[in-house]
Amino acid sequence: MANFARPIRVKHMAFVLALLVFASAPLVTAQVGYSQRAKEIGTHLKCMCRGCDMSAGLCAHPGGSFSGPCDTAKAMLKEVDQHLGKGESEQQIIDAFVSEYGTVVYVEPPKRGFGLVAWLMPVFYIVVGLGILVFVVRKWALRPSTLTHAPAGHAAAAIDPNDPLARARAQAARETED
Amino acid sequence: MDVFGSFSLLLAFVCAVYAFIGGIFAIKTRHPLLIKSTRQAGIATCVLIFISTISLEYLLFSDNFSMAYVVQHSNRDLSTFYKVAALWAGQEGSLLFWSTLLSVYVISVLLVYRNKNGELMPYVGVILAGVQIFFLTLNNFVENPFKTLATVNAAGVLAPFTRMDGNGLNPLLQYPEMVIHPPNLYSGYTGFTIPFAFALAALLARYPGEKWIHLTRKWTMVAWCFQSLGILLGAHWAYAVLGWGGYWGWDPVENASLLPWLTGTAFLHSVMMQEKRGMMKVWNVWLVFSTFLLCILGTFLTRSGVVSSVHAFANSQIGSWFVGFILLTMAVCIIAYFKNRDYLKSENMLDSMVSRESSFLFNNLLFLVACIAVLSGTLFPVFSEWFTNNRISVGAPFFNKVMIPIGLAILFLTGVGPLLAWRKTSGDSLKRNFGWPLVVGSLSGIAALILGYRDAVSAFCFALCGFVTWTIVMEFYRGAKVISARTGMSKMMAAHELAMRNTRRYGGYVVHFGMVLIFIGLAGAAFNTEAQKAMNIGDSLKLGPYTLVLQSGDTKVDKNYTAQRMIIEVLKGNKQIMLLYPEKRQFQGTEQAAGTMVAIYSTLREDLYVVYAGMDPESNVPVIHAFLNPLVKWIWLGGVWVVIGTLLALMPNRRATLVLSAATQLAAAIPGTAALTPNVTLREGHD
Numbered sequence: 134m135a136n137f138a139r140p141i142r143v144k145h146m147a148f149v150l151a152l153l154v155f156a157s158a159p160l161v162t163a164q165v166g167y168s169q170r171a172k173e174i175g176t177h178l179k180c181m182c183r184g185c186d187m188s189a190g191l192c193a194h195p196g197g198s199f200s201g202p203c204d205t206a207k208a209m210l211k212e213v214d215q216h217l218g219k220g221e222s223e224q225q226i227i228d229a230f231v232s233e234y235g236t237v238v239y240v241e242p243p244k245r246g247f248g249l250v251a252w253l254m255p256v257f258y259i260v261v262g263l264g265i266l267v268f269v270v271r272k273w274a275l276r277p278s279t280l281t282h283a284p285a286g287h288a289a290a291a292i293d294p295n296d297p298l299a300r301a302r303a304q305a306a307r308e309t310e311d
Numbered sequence: 312m313d314v315f316g317s318f319s320l321l322l323a324f325v326c327a328v329y330a331f332i333g334g335i336f337a338i339k340t341r342h343p344l345l346i347k348s349t350r351q352a353g354i355a356t357c358v359l360i361f362i363s364t365i366s367l368e369y370l371l372f373s374d375n376f377s378m379a380y381v382v383q384h385s386n387r388d389l390s391t392f393y394k395v396a397a398l399w400a401g402q403e404g405s406l407l408f409w410s411t412l413l414s415v416y417v418i419s420v421l422l423v424y425r426n427k428n429g430e431l432m433p434y435v436g437v438i439l440a441g442v443q444i445f446f447l448t449l450n451n452f453v454e455n456p457f458k459t460l461a462t463v464n465a466a467g468v469l470a471p472f473t474r475m476d477g478n479g480l481n482p483l484l485q486y487p488e489m490v491i492h493p494p495n496l497y498s499g500y501t502g503f504t505i506p507f508a509f510a511l512a513a514l515l516a517r518y519p520g521e522k523w524i525h526l527t528r529k530w531t532m533v534a535w536c537f538q539s540l541g542i543l544l545g546a547h548w549a550y551a552v553l554g555w556g557g558y559w560g561w562d563p564v565e566n567a568s569l570l571p572w573l574t575g576t577a578f579l580h581s582v583m584m585q586e587k588r589g590m591m592k593v594w595n596v597w598l599v600f601s602t603f604l605l606c607i608l609g610t611f612l613t614r615s616g617v618v619s620s621v622h623a624f625a626n627s628q629i630g631s632w633f634v635g636f637i638l639l640t641m642a643v644c645i646i647a648y649f650k651n652r653d654y655l656k657s658e659n660m661l662d663s664m665v666s667r668e669s670s671f672l673f674n675n676l677l678f679l680v681a682c683i684a685v686l687s688g689t690l691f692p693v694f695s696e697w698f699t700n701n702r703i704s705v706g707a708p709f710f711n712k713v714m715i716p717i718g719l720a721i722l723f724l725t726g727v728g729p730l731l732a733w734r735k736t737s738g739d740s741l742k743r744n745f746g747w748p749l750v751v752g753s754l755s756g757i758a759a760l761i762l763g764y765r766d767a768v769s770a771f772c773f774a775l776c777g778f779v780t781w782t783i784v785m786e787f788y789r790g791a792k793v794i795s796a797r798t799g800m801s802k803m804m805a806a807h808e809l810a811m812r813n814t815r816r817y818g819g820y821v822v823h824f825g826m827v828l829i830f831i832g833l834a835g836a837a838f839n840t841e842a843q844k845a846m847n848i849g850d851s852l853k854l855g856p857y858t859l860v861l862q863s864g865d866t867k868v869d870k871n872y873t874a875q876r877m878i879i880e881v882l883k884g885n886k887q888i889m890l891l892y893p894e895k896r897q898f899q900g901t902e903q904a905a906g907t908m909v910a911i912y913s914t915l916r917e918d919l920y921v922v923y924a925g926m927d928p929e930s931n932v933p934v935i936h937a938f939l940n941p942l943v944k945w946i947w948l949g950g951v952w953v954v955i956g957t958l959l960a961l962m963p964n965r966r967a968t969l970v971l972s973a974a975t976q977l978a979a980a981i982p983g984t985a986a987l988t989p990n991v992t993l994r995e996g997h998d
Contacts, residue, residue, distance in 0.1 A: 176708075177708075179704050179706065186560075186562065186706070187555065187560075188706065191555070193553065193554055193555035193556070193922075193924075193936075195483065195552075195553040195554060195555065195907070197905060198895075198897075198905045198925055199924055199925035199926070199927075199928060199934075200554045200555075200895075200905075200907050200922055200924040200925060200936065201843065201924040201925070201934055201936060204928075235701060235702075236695070236699075236701040236702060236703040236704070237701075237702050237703070237704050238704070239703055239704050239706075240704060240706040240707075240708055240709075241705065241706055241708045241709040241712075242691065242695075242703050242704075242705055242709060243703075246699075247695055247698060247699045247701075247703065248695075248703050250691075250694075251687075251688065251691045251695075251703070251705060251709065252709075254684065254687050254688075254691075255680065255684040255687075255713045255717075258680045258683050258684060259680055262676045262679065262680050263676070266672055266673070266676050269659075269672075270661055270664065270669065270672065272659075273590075273659045273660050273661040274660075274661045274662070274664075297653070298519055298653070298654065298656055301517055301518065301519050301654055302519045304518075305431075305513075305516075305518040305519055305522045308428065308429060308430035308431060
């Protein structure tokens with residue numbers, strides 16, 4: 134029918150710090166066939182089974198007959214262990230997976246190349262937004278404070294016949310009721 | 312019945328087209344009979360859509376397996392409860408359901424305002440009919456739910472064909488929340504059509520910018536409340552059913568539901584700028600336009616399968632229809648705006664940077680940045696594929712890193728904003744208002760660290776929660792003290808009276824408090840731990856203070872599924888607390904046959920979340936996956952407060968007359984207090 138993808142499980146606060154908590158509690162036993170370290174690195178690699186959107190380290194494969202790491206995730210974690218055996222660093226391992234599976238294996242975009250764009254976007258929005266805000270605020274603050282505000286929606290009291298907005302306001306008040 | 316449903320759907324389309332075209336003529340000619348007949352066509356459209364939905368439900372209930380939709384999403388043994396939900400289990404049904412919920416709003420608006428707002432309503436009617444035409448086009452001609460099964464018979468002729476049983480409902484949807492989560496979320500999505508229609512109508516009718524705000528205030532709150540509730544119920548469903556220990560995964564469809572919520576929330580705040588100060592009229596119009604467009608985009612992302620997601624049940628051709636509709640709506644909005652923007656002239660003016668006005672500006676900035684950041688993150692994989700031919704995935708860690716700072720900044724403003732005065736806040740009042748909240752906030756942060764929540768970001772979040780809570784308490788306390796002094800009521804009664812006199816303001820504070828609780832729950836996620844183990848009977852698994860002992864397993868047979876159930880004893884220290892029964896269900900008649908039923912022992916402190924993952928493929932021993940998730944319950948409690956707050960805000964303000972007369976008597980009796988009484992009326996309606 135469809136792909137029942139399921140995303141990577143969430144860490145709402147400080148993902149990295151949460152991982153430290155994980156690390157300090159080595160709970161997953163060796164019987165699963167991969168090391169705790171492989172599982173940690175696996176949280177930075179997307180499970181390539183194409184049936185879930187989770188990371189290999191946290192794959193729970195909803196809808197499958199086994200809600201644990203699926204076979205693909207397990208194979209990936211074992212592969213991580215092989216790399217670890219060769220003494221590779223986390224970054225080297227991730228790079229090895231990227232050359233094997235392509236950029237889809239990333240869980241978060243890399244902070245280089247086109248992936249950097251993803252990280253810069255939110256910063257860009259904040260900067261531009263703040264810029265616009267400061268510009269607008271300055272413009273507004275410079276306005277003479279003699280401009281009095283008529284209470285919204287009830288401005289029918291004194292209509293200046295030459296002001297089209299006041300006329301429209303009076304008309305709107307006539308034609309509608311709250 | 313299928314012909315009946317199909318025909319009423321077609322007739323609804325015809326009526327909507329009449330309401331649209333006739334409505335345009337009615338606006339031009341102002342002919343009273345034409346205005347009336349187009350309004351009635353609008354009502355007829357809604358009624359016909361209701362009939363058609365009831366027909367589809369009837370077909371589902373009567374197990375009519377000659378219908379393609381019934382075969383795909385139901386089966387004989389499916390319980391009645393879930394046959395209701397089968398209506399929105401598939402593409403065709405959920406689009407019809409969209410039309411239905413939209414019709415509930417449309418018919419309400421058309422009936423409530425049938426004798427009111429005579430000049431504006433024809434415009435509103437035309438816009439609503441326009442939106443309905445789009446969805447009815449999909450319902451009728453693209454994704455018609457009333458298709459029958461057919462097969463080529465021996466004679467080589469296409470003949471109707473009936474299956475013995477259906478494929479059944481997707482097991483992931485066979486959970487109570489799935490019966491209430493989609494209706495809530497859809498009610499949110501569709502509800503924003505109403506403020507959109509009024510905003511656009513007022514612009515087309517050349518009404519000054521403030522008019523539509525007054526008319527749609529409550530409609531917007533209703534839509535917002537449904538949207539909030541829908542999002543939270545969806546999170547709870549993900550938590551309780553998917554068995555991955557989390558509730559929010561930044562899945563594209565989850566994100567899609569968050570987008571209009573973010574702009575809608577920004578809008579609920581910025582309307583106050585317009586009401587109180589006549590500012591930001593252009594901004595508000597565009598906020599509501601964007602919210603509506605994001606609702607349509609959300610439906611599009613959910614339904615088109617353009618991004619892979621748990622919810623993208625079907626990939627189909629409707630994508631181009633949605634893109635077309637979004638572009639057309641944008642074009643109409645832009646043209647209307649440039650033609651009539653003179654009528655949105657605002658009295659924008661700012662006296663001080665430290666004022667309620669500027670806090671609203673920052674609030675809107677943050678909500679907008681949050682919205683655009685989520686949107687661009689969600690679409691980034693698509694962009695990266697366009698530009699580099701390589702799809703770069705963007706997952707939860709990215710969104711968490713980006714959104715946590717924005718979320719905390721918004722939480723900070725939640726506390727600051729209400730304490731700042733309109734126009735200008737003096738240094739003295741800053742000291743008076745912020746002293747205690749800052750103290751309470753710092754103490755909350757320190758208390759969290761002492762209690763063992765040792766994570767810098769979380770501790771900061773707890774501190775902000777304490778800060779915001781205290782500002783809310785102070786707001787209630789101050790107001791209650793004034794009323795209590797004047798009327799002699801107890802403080803509690805006075806606080807109630809206070810809330811009833813200005814429901815929107817104090818309802819807003821209650822919603823803020825709900826958000827504080829939600830943030831406490833989210834901050835707990837930094838301390839999640841888990842353990843997984845293949846367990847034989849009698850084996851135990853330790854997780855935090857708990858020890859889980861596998862006692863036994865059994866099999867449960869239901870009409871629609873067979874469940875394997877593990878019975879797990881939970882010990883804390885050496886004391887038995889309870890038994891948990893996590894299940895693995897094997898459903899009938901579906902390819903995606905398995906479902907998990909998580910067992911959760913939930914307390915305010917933490918959730919012990921136990922999943923029976925299934926038999927270990929190699930050793931054939933049951934695997935238990937347990938999570939310890941602190942503070943999750945606070946999220947759901949926060950949701951309850953959000954709803955209570957919104958309901959309070961929807962109530963009409965109680966007039967202060969009763970109290971006023973009591974106060975006047977009091978004033979008469981005690982000389983020197985008379986000067987106080989007029990303030991009672993002055994305070995009313997003051998946000």
